[in-house]
Amino acid sequence: MDKETLVKDHLALANLYSNGKGVWWKTIEEASHVLSLTEPRVSAQQIKQARAVAAFPAEVIRLFEKSGTNTYVRRKIIEAKECLGWPEVVKRALTLKPAETRAERLSILSTLASGKRSENLFRGETPLALKKIYQEGLENGRWKNLSQASKGLGFTSNSLYKAMDICKLRKPVTDHFPPDKISVYLGTELLKVMNLLGCAEFERRVCLLEENNQNLSFKAKLAKIRADTVSVVTEIKVRRARGKVIIELHCDDKNGKLTSRQRDLVSLIGSTINAFNCVQ
Numbered sequence: 001m002d003k004e005t006l007v008k009d010h011l012a013l014a015n016l017y018s019n020g021k022g023v024w025w026k027t028i029e030e031a032s033h034v035l036s037l038t039e040p041r042v043s044a045q046q047i048k049q050a051r052a053v054a055a056f057p058a059e060v061i062r063l064f065e066k067s068g069t070n071t072y073v074r075r076k077i078i079e080a081k082e083c084l085g086w087p088e089v090v091k092r093a094l095t096l097k098p099a100e101t102r103a104e105r106l107s108i109l110s111t112l113a114s115g116k117r118s119e120n121l122f123r124g125e126t127p128l129a130l131k132k133i134y135q136e137g138l139e140n141g142r143w144k145n146l147s148q149a150s151k152g153l154g155f156t157s158n159s160l161y162k163a164m165d166i167c168k169l170r171k172p173v174t175d176h177f178p179p180d181k182i183s184v185y186l187g188t189e190l191l192k193v194m195n196l197l198g199c200a201e202f203e204r205r206v207c208l209l210e211e212n213n214q215n216l217s218f219k220a221k222l223a224k225i226r227a228d229t230v231s232v233v234t235e236i237k238v239r240r241a242r243g244k245v246i247i248e249l250h251c252d253d254k255n256g257k258l259t260s261r262q263r264d265l266v267s268l269i270g271s272t273i274n275a276f277n278c279v280q
Helices: 003-008 010-020 028-035 044-054 058-064 071-084 086-093 102-112 127-139 146-153 157-167 184-197 199-212 218-226 262-277
Strands: 233-241 244-251
Touching (some): 010 044, 010 071, 028 044, 058 086, 058 102, 071 086, 071 102, 086 102, 102 127, 127 146, 127 157, 157 184, 184 218, 184 233
Antiparallel strands (some): 233 244
């Protein structure tokens, strides 16, 4: 394990401190000094936090021995303990298998803190990570559909549906916007642009990126796809409800003449449906 990874993993750092105590250092401050002789530096506070994590109940610690822990994991476990108490957290931990991946680690944190969950727990996660969490829940019987999974994870149903839709995008879109690297927010913006342009035009513009824009950031690529997109439609919302697909067109009608452009509106709806089919 390289030092940068070790510093971020509380259990590994706590173990290193314990093994070195009495051999290379006697106090936390001395350990901080020795470990900071090379980059990255290790503060006394980091060592204290690592030891605090190592002192968690063994039933909880075992869940993260393979996947490791970090500041975020420590904070969420402490929040669960403060909300539910160690007895309840340990009881839940005993029903879970140790995490081997980041997605499994997030799923465990969700279970340990259920009842006090927040969608913020998954903020910044990729669509593919959320898809894996959903699929794992299906396999172990934790939920039967997206609606149940949304409630179980503390999500709004729309957010999890969006993550699933983003993962269904086709090549060449996924070549430039991999679902295991972009955020759900950026993926949702991609879907909005595809709704406005239509699937064929959207994919055509993505293909044009291959010539000169391989090194652009995801946001810069999205901006290029959006460039020169002129439309009276300011936003298109697509949602599911009771087996139906509901399409909302939000249009700019400052001159009051939009109602006379029925053919344009029908065309826009057709493009939206085609784009929607691209992620089915």
